[in-house]
Amino acid sequence: MRIEIARDSLTQALHDVIQAVAVAYTQPTLQGIRIRADLDGVTLMSAHAHMSVRIRLPRNDASVTVEKVGSIVVSLHYLYHILRKLDHKSVILEIKQPLLLAIVSGSFRMRLCGMDDSEFSCFESGKEASSVRLRINSAIFRSSIKQVAGAAATSDSRPVLTGVLLEYDQGRLRLTAADGIRLASRTLEVDDPADHSVTAIIPAKSVQAISKMLEQADETMEVEIGRSRITFVAGCLEIESVLIQGTFPSVKNMDSEVFLCECRIDRVGLLHATEGVTIMAGEKIIRLAANQNRLHLSSKKAEIGEAENEVPVHAMTGEGFVLSLNGKLLTEILRSSDCAELRIRYAGSMAPLVICPEDSSESTLFLITSVRISESFSA
Known part of the structure; x- marks a missing residue:
């Protein structure tokens, strides 16, 4: 194998491929990248x-020249981080000896020991017979993952909660994640609706890595959902992830339309206030007290002190409320949202607090469970 490729193109491709490298695995090929050159071009895979x-x-891209076909697996981390430090415009990759890759860029020379790509583990068993194909705007999908995936559980005690629930039906795609304390959900309109409905659970870590690889440009990507895996295709990028098997807990009717109080508030102002009082919060628990004019936030920590802040309420319907919740989780919710104003809905001490964009056309929804505490807060 001998190829010449633009350094910027190769570095950007390696940046995307590195998302799938599992450094914790013992199998050496799983820490590498397979480089395969054929008559049609170069394929990079991890x-x-x-x-x-x-x-x-x-x-046919001007940045790629294939002089000799072949393939090899080499360390992705070494290749990527070294190429980032080079300043020459092009890179030559050549297999000079069996399982030895020579890298030349300007006056720079390096050789990497390689592995036989026949041992490379990858998903190449073909498409699943029964699958649903959708076309989704990649920029909107990326934004949705940012808002939803952070609410997934990190503990493996309930594997299905470590994933993002994908539900498609009649042209609408809903993404949901929950960890037992909070929930995040967003509904998308599908560009090219499919005839069938489908439900799948994607590992949150995988879907977050996928969102990083998708370009921020406004383009349409193809999604194929099968029984055991899901495939995303955007331009020259193809990503496959296994699906989590199991049943996601029902989240229907959790966002009740009956509320005791609803207030409209500035998101950035609430975020800054929450960040400040959470620093002082013992066990990260803060108190919210709402009335017609303000939302009062307070926290205290034994033998350290207490903190409080206020945020103006733009509008309120119903009576005020007082509740305690996890300030760290509320902060993460506020950071993941991208709207200017929020609606906060209180349905009682036993119901979760509902947070959604002020714009009624926006489908994002957040729920966070309140916390009962024995210690009183000073207002």
Whole structure:
């Protein structure tokens, strides 16, 4: 194999492929990248037990020249981090000896020991017979993952909660994540509706890595959902992830339309106030007290002190409320939202607090469970 490729193109491709490298795995090939050159161009691929990433750099692109075909697996981390430090415009990759890759860029020379790509673990068993194909705007999907995936559980005690629930039906795609204390959900309109409905659970770590790889440009990507895996195709990028098997807990009717209080408030102002009082919060628990004019936030920590702040309420219907909740989780919710104003809905001490954009056309929804505490807060 001998290829010449633009350094910027190769570095960007490696940046995307590195998302699928599993450094914790003992199998050496799972820490590497497979470079394969053929008559059509160069394919870069990495994979682990849960996800694979494949990027195709076509030969007709001016940045790619294939002089000799071949393939090899080398350390992705060494290749990527070294190329980032080079300043020459092009890179030559050549297999000079079996399982030895020579890298030349300007006056820079390096050799990397390689591995036989026949041992490379990847998803190449073909498409699943029964699958649903959708077309989704990649920029909107990326934004949705940012808002939703952070609410997924990090503990493996309930595996299905470590994933993002994907539900498609009649042209609408809903993404939901929950960890037992909070919930985040967003509904998207599908560009090219499918005839069938489908439900799948994608590992949150995989879907977050996928969102990082998708370009921020406003383009349409294809999504194929099967029984055991899901595939995303955007331009020359193809990503596959396994699906979590199991049943996601029902989240229907959790956002009740009956509320005791609803207030409209500035998101950034509330975020800054929450961040400040949470620093002082013992066990991260803060108190919210709402009335017609303000939302009062307070916290205290034994033998350290207490903190409080206020945020103006733009509008309120119903009576005020007082509740305690996890300030760290509320902060994460406020950071993941991208709207200017929020609506906060209180349905009682036993119901979760509902947070959604002030714009009624926005489908994002957050729920956070209140906390009962024995210690009183000073207002």
